[in-house]
Amino acid sequence: MLRLQRKLEINPASIQMLIFDVDGVMTDNRMIFLKDNQEAKAFSAADGFAIKTASERYLKFGIITARGSEVTVKRCTELGVGDIVVAWDKISALRELARKHNLDLNQIGYVGNDIPDLVAMEQVGFAVCVADTEPELFPVSHYQTERLGGKGACREVISFVLAAKGLDLVKIYREDIANAKTR
Numbered sequence: 001m002l003r004l005q006r007k008l009e010i011n012p013a014s015i016q017m018l019i020f021d022v023d024g025v026m027t028d029n030r031m032i033f034l035k036d037n038q039e040a041k042a043f044s045a046a047d048g049f050a051i052k053t054a055s056e057r058y059l060k061f062g063i064i065t066a067r068g069s070e071v072t073v074k075r076c077t078e079l080g081v082g083d084i085v086v087a088w089d090k091i092s093a094l095r096e097l098a099r100k101h102n103l104d105l106n107q108i109g110y111v112g113n114d115i116p117d118l119v120a121m122e123q124v125g126f127a128v129c130v131a132d133t134e135p136e137l138f139p140v141s142h143y144q145t146e147r148l149g150g151k152g153a154c155r156e157v158i159s160f161v162l163a164a165k166g167l168d169l170v171k172i173y174r175e176d177i178a179n180a181k182t183r
Contacts, residue, residue, distance in 0.1 A: 001128070001143040001144065001145055001146065001156060001157070001160050002143060002144045002145075002146065003142070003143060004129075004138055004141050004142060004143060004144055005138070005139065006127065006139065006140060006141060006142050007142075008126070008142045008143075009106070009125065010106050010125040010126065011164065012109075012126060012160065012161050012164035013161075013164040013165045013166075014106070014107055014125070015059070015107060015108065015109045015125065015126050015161045015164075016059065016060060016101070016103055016107040016108070017059065017060040017061065017062060017097070017101060017103055017107065017108045017109070018059055018060075018061055018062075018108075018109045018110075018111065018154075018157060018158065018161065019061070019062040019063065019064055019094065019097065019108060019109070019110045019111070019120070019124075020061070020062075020063055020064075020110075020111045020154055021063075021064065021065060021110075021111065021112045021113060021114070021116075021117050022041075022063060022065040022067070022069070022072050023041075023065065023067060023113075024112075024113035024114055024130065024132070024133075024149040024150070025111050025112060025113050025130055025149045025150075025153060025154065026043055026044070026047060026063075026072075026075075026149070026150060026154060027041045027042055027043055027149065027150040028042055028148065028149060028150030028151065029113065029132070029149055029150065030042070039069060039070070039071050040071065041069065041071045041072065041075075042150060043075050043150065044150055044151055044152050044153075044154065044155070046152040046155045047150075047152060047153070047154035047155045048075070048078075048079050049155070049169070050154060050155035050158040050159065050169055051079045051080070051081065051154065051158065052079050052080060053169050053172050053173055053176070054158050054162060054169070054172060055079070055080045055081070056080070057172075058162060058165065058167060058172065059158065059161065059162075060082075060083075060101060061079075061080075061081045061082075061083075062081065062082075062083035062084075062085065062097050063076050063081055063083065063084045063085065064085045064087060064090050064093045064094060064097070064110075064120065065084075065085070065086055065087075066086070066087065066088050066090070066116045067086070068086040072084070083097055083100070085097065088116070090116060090117065090119055090120040091119050091120055091123060093120075094108070094110070094120045094123060094124070095123075104125075105123050105124050105125060106124070106125030107125060108124045108125060108126070109124060109125070109126035109127070109128060109157065109161065110123075110124045110126070110127055110128070111128045111129070111130065111145075111153065111154065111157050112127075112128075112129060112130075112133070112137060113129060113130045113132070113133045113134065113137070113149050114133070114134050114137070115134060115136055115137075117129075117137065118136060118137055118140055121137065121140045121141060122140050126142060126143075126161075127140055127141045127142050127143075128141060128142065128143045128144070128145060128157050129141040129143075129144050129145070130144070130145050130147070130148060130149040130153040131144060131145050131146055131147055131148045131149070131153065132148045132149055133149075143157075143160070145157060155169075
């Protein structure tokens, strides 16, 4: 990840929850509408693996999106993301998730790509923008991913936070396999 100008006041190891925007972060920012009002989105399988692998034992995950979508709910539910909030007011949504999980805002990381994410990113301990972000997010971001939104940016952030905790996805995955064999 690329270090930006905003000073990081916390140790990334203290992050307990990562919150992602959807369009442009978990997807490549395209919206595909099919006939009969159906919608399609392309989510990164690499991001999905990282979320599923690190979920609950090592990190909590949440979604705050300004645009509701059945496709988003289906994918995030499949990954075990329990908090999917649709809200234009992302600060209120962020504070509600912090309260729900009994977390200080400094224990939360937020990954965004566009102006509606800016206000939430200003509040958290760890603000990250994706590689193809809008430039208005640079001043409020601590880091910028090298990967594009929808192309592994979420996994990059998850791996960064896990590394700060002395963990990695390979180790966690191997432990999961070993534990599954003993059950």
